Amino acid sequence: DTAKPSNFLRQIIERDLEQGNFAHRRWAGRPADAATHQAGEPDPARIRTRFPPEPNGYLHVGHAKSICLNFGLARDYGGVCHMRFDDTNPEKEEIEYVEGIKDAVRWLGFSWDAHGTSHLYHASDYFDFMYRAAEYLIEAGLAYVDEQSPEEMRANRGDFSRPGVDSPYRSRSIEENLKRFREMRDGKLADGAAVLRAKIDMASPNINMRDPALYRIKHAEHHNTGDKWCIYPMYTYAHPIEDALENITHSICTLEFEDQRPFYDWLMDRLREGGLINPPQPRQYEFARLNLTYVITSKRKLKQLVDEGHVSGWDDPRMPTIVGLRRRGYTPESLQLFSERIGVSKANGWIDFSILEAALRDDLDPKAARAMAVLDPVKLVIENWGDLMGGDDALDECSAPVHPHDESRGRRKFMFGRELWIERSDYEETPPKGFFRLFPGNKVRLKYGHVVECIGADKDASGNVVRVRAKLIPDTKSGTPGADAVKVKGNITWVGVADGLKAEVQLYDRLFSVPQPDTGEKDFLEELNPESLKVVTAYLEPSLGSAKGDEKFQFERHGYFVADRVEHGPVVGRSVFNRITGLKDSWTK
Ligand code: ATP
Ligand code: MG
Ligand code: MG
Numbered sequence: 001d002t003a004k005p006s007n008f009l010r011q012i013i014e015r016d017l018e019q020g021n022f023a024h025r026r027w028a029g030r031p032a033d034a035a036t037h038q039a040g041e042p043d044p045a046r047i048r049t050r051f052p053p054e055p056n057g058y059l060h061v062g063h064a065k066s067i068c069l070n071f072g073l074a075r076d077y078g079g080v081c082h083m084r085f086d087d088t089n090p091e092k093e094e095i096e097y098v099e100g101i102k103d104a105v106r107w108l109g110f111s112w113d114a115h116g117t118s119h120l121y122h123a124s125d126y127f128d129f130m131y132r133a134a135e136y137l138i139e140a141g142l143a144y145v146d147e148q149s150p151e152e153m154r155a156n157r158g159d160f161s162r163p164g165v166d167s168p169y170r171s172r173s174i175e176e177n178l179k180r181f182r183e184m185r186d187g188k189l190a191d192g193a194a195v196l197r198a199k200i201d202m203a204s205p206n207i208n209m210r211d212p213a214l215y216r217i218k219h220a221e222h223h224n225t226g227d228k229w230c231i232y233p234m235y236t237y238a239h240p241i242e243d244a245l246e247n248i249t250h251s252i253c254t255l256e257f258e259d260q261r262p263f264y265d266w267l268m269d270r271l272r273e274g275g276l277i278n279p280p281q282p283r284q285y286e287f288a289r290l291n292l293t294y295v296i297t298s299k300r301k302l303k304q305l306v307d308e309g310h311v312s313g314w315d316d317p318r319m320p321t322i323v324g325l326r327r328r329g330y331t332p333e334s335l336q337l338f339s340e341r342i343g344v345s346k347a348n349g350w351i352d353f354s355i356l357e358a359a360l361r362d363d364l365d366p367k368a369a370r371a372m373a374v375l376d377p378v379k380l381v382i383e384n385w386g387d388l389m390g391g392d393d394a395l396d397e398c399s400a401p402v403h404p405h406d407e408s409r410g411r412r413k414f415m416f417g418r419e420l421w422i423e424r425s426d427y428e429e430t431p432p433k434g435f436f437r438l439f440p441g442n443k444v445r446l447k448y449g450h451v452v453e454c455i456g457a458d459k460d461a462s463g464n465v466v467r468v469r470a471k472l473i474p475d476t477k478s479g480t481p482g483a484d485a486v487k488v489k490g491n492i493t494w495v496g497v498a499d500g501l502k503a504e505v506q507l508y509d510r511l512f513s514v515p516q517p518d519t520g521e522k523d524f525l526e527e528l529n530p531e532s533l534k535v536v537t538a539y540l541e542p543s544l545g546s547a548k549g550d551e552k553f554q555f556e557r558h559g560y561f562v563a564d565r566v567e568h569g570p571v572v573g574r575s576v577f578n579r580i581t582g583l584k585d586s587w588t589k
Contacts, residue, residue: 009069009285009344013047013077013250021249021280047079047249050121051105052086052242055097057299058314058321059104061335061356062290068339069287070252071110082246083112084121088238090220090229100314104322109332123242124224130233130241131185134196134214136274138177143214144170145180147194156202157210164202164210184217187230191217196231200266208259209266212236240264243282244271251282254289255348261286287344293353294510295320296518310528311511315566317578318511318532328508329552329562329580330356334363350516357581364552364560364580369402371412372447372493372541373555373577375505377421379497380438382452384471385418392418395498398478400448402543412543416449419497421539426492427457427468436489438468444490447556451476451486493556500539503575505561507534540575552580559583 015021049070053059059067074081083105085098102120105112112120137143146153146169158164172180181196183189196215204210214237219230233241243251251264261284268281289297296302297320305311305319314321317328325335338359342351386392395415402409422438431439438444438454445451452470460466476486513529514520544553550565559582563569567576 007343008346009073009250009252009287010076012285013073016249017047017077047074047077048082048247049074049079049250049252050082050084050243050246050248052084052123052239053101054086054089055094055101056089056091057097057303058100058323060297060299060302060322061292061295061320061325062297063104064108064322064325064335065290065339065342066252066254067105067108067110068336069344071105071108072336072339073250073252075110079249081110081112082119082121082248084123084242084246086235086239086242087122087124087222087224088233088235090218090222090232100323107322107326107332108335121242121246122224123238124222126238126242126245127225127229127233129245130238131231133241133271133276134181134233134237135178136276137198137214137270138181138196139174140270140274141174141199142270143196143198144172144177145184145194146170146197146211147180150192153195157207158202159207160205164207166202167197167211170199170202170211181215184215184231185229187219189217191219193217198237198263198266200263206259206262208236208263212263236260236263237267240267240282240284241271243284244268244277248282249280251284253284253286255286255346256289257284258286260284286346288346288348290342291348291350291516292320292356293350293515294512294517295353296512296524298518301518301524304525308525310525317506317508317564320511327565327578329560329578330360331363331552334360337363353510358584360560360581361584364554366403366405368552368554368560369409369412369543370400370404370556371544371553372400372414372495373503373505373538373544373558373561374421374423374493374495374500374540375507375536375538375555375558376424377495377537377539378424378427378465378468380420380422380452380468380470380494382418382420382470382472383455388472388474389418394418395496396449396477398448412541414448414541414543415496415499416446417496417498420446420494421497421500422446422468422492422494424465427454427465429457429465437492438470438490442490443473443486443488444492445476445478445488446494447491448478449494450478451488495539495541497539499542501542501545501575503538503540503544503577505536505538506564506576506578507536508532508579509534538577540577544575544577547575547577553577554583557583 051070071081146167148167156165195213197211197213200209202210213234215231218232221227264284271277315323315327338356395417398416399411399413427438440456443453451473455469457465458467476483509532510529511532512527514527517527518524547563549563549569552562555561560580561577564576564578
């Protein structure tokens with residue numbers, strides 16, 4: 001059951017701390033590297049984790065899990081988590097993405113300023129070391145330059161049913177390999193003409209051990225190293241080295257990398273034997289990546305949604321990106337809670353979206369101010385109001401607690417009058433069974449206000465209700481003595497016409513209409529939910545007039561809403577709220 005938290009990583013860390021398994025980690029490589037690569041003194045007996053995104057897009061909810069996990073473990077065990085940009089690919093790194101990633105991590109509540117350093121790590125800073133480590137492997141007879149064509153290489157790698165075939169270049173001399181590798185480095189060979197491969201075992205049952213590529217030729221400019229290099233390390237070669245140079249103790253990654261672990265260890269063992277890294281070496285641990293129902297977590301596909309205009313941007317409130325979730329109204333605390341609840345698992349599975357929504361509700365319920373809002377408004381007219389109150393324009397102040405469990409937060413005030421906005425669905429001419437709200441002859445309480453008895457409704461030519469009519473039952477105002485003498489089964493929310501505020505409310509729903517998008521035959525674009533956004537004009541109680549962008553509320557009966565951090569506010573001159581999620585328990589009749 002992937003929804004159950006598991007502590008296997010914590011158990012490993014606790015065991016390691018107890019046994020002192022990574023105490024006295026110290027740089028033993030070439031001193032020049034130690035100076036440039038290690039920020040500050042090594043920390044004996046302190047765990048080090050890392051979060052290593054590739055800056056090629058905005059982070060999503062899956063990354064949030066990884067961030068909470070890596071930074072959270074470091075925090076909980078007095079360790080350090082490195083913020084590392086994994087930029088070994090010479091693709092154009094976008095500053096926008098780098099900044100977006102930093103913002104997301106900070107917003108989630110984590111910092112990489114632990115223990116007096118606020119150092120950002122970049123994998124590309126280690127290119128010199130990686131290159132020298134590659135020459136070392138060649139010198140030790142553990143790597144060779146292969147000049148087979150990519151097709152030949154693929155064919156000769158074999159598959160699960162048959163062993164691979166040795167490349168004719170596998171038996172080259174060390175001298176020839178070194179010379180050829182330097183020619184690769186010096187730009188003498190074209191892209192794809194050769195690769196440096198580890199010499200391990202072409203018959204290994206683990207295909208990743210069949211002489212994996214370490215370096216490829218790519219005549220491309222790198223944002224950090226410019227045109228210094230035209231060969232770039234492969235991720236599987238680079239990553240363990242990055243971990244080792246940063247004294248990472250627990251290198252936590254997703255399950256896809258499980259089959260890479262033997263190579264990770266092979267490389268670390270060989271470099272340790274060669275004196276390039278010191279024991280104890282970093283260890284890789286895998287956990288199941290987050291798959292969330294109704295959500296896609298592939299940066300490439302999320303980018304496609306943005307580029308093709310299926311959403312308004314990376315921060316569209318329907319996007320599972322951290323900026324999207326934030327704009328939707330999710331809080332850092334809710335995402336941390338979610339990450340804790342789903343725990344870490346060794347088995348891939350799907351986490352139900354409702355677990356994320358429940359975490360949001362559990363976070364907001366004790367915090368969010370309450371308010372009344374009418375999302376599908378129709379007018380209710382109290383016909384005897386003027387007679388009872390001494391004039392049609394008379395108003396009667398009502399109030400409700402800002403938070404039902406915290407009196408100290410005070411009360412919100414709003415005006416009851418002759419005309420009120422109510423939900424269209426609260427009136428039925430012919431009530432279905434079990435309907436206790438407004439229908440001719442029935443009495444209901446207008447929450448925090450008075451009891452009214454429905455008289456009927458006026459309709460337009462096409463039969464739509466344009467106005468519901470009622471009469472007030474005297475001496476029933478909430479909070480006054482004897483108010484409960486008249487028993488009613490229905491209790492409905494409302495907003496006064498006199499002091500109600502008009503606002504735009506964006507009713508968001510799931511971006512995809514199928515629980516496991518992008519897993520079947522269909523193109524994922526065909527699985528988009530056409531009703532993922534409905535914008536309505538609503539009326540809100542006056543207390544919401546001072547709502548600031550990003551402020552969250554519980555709209556009674558409707559769920560949790562946030563003032564849109566981009567579109568709402570006096571500067572833009574608009575009042576825009578987003579539905580984050582509905583209430584757990586649907587409105588009881
Ligand atoms: P994508 O496939 O969306 O591009 P990625 O894994 O290539 O994701 P990276 O930038 O390399 O993206 O990810 C940084 C870290 O976040 C990695 O350590 C990776 O394991 C982790 N991560 C990415 N996606 C998920 C996920 N769905 N669940 C948990 N961790 C994830
Ligand atoms: Mg990646
Ligand atoms: Mg990727």
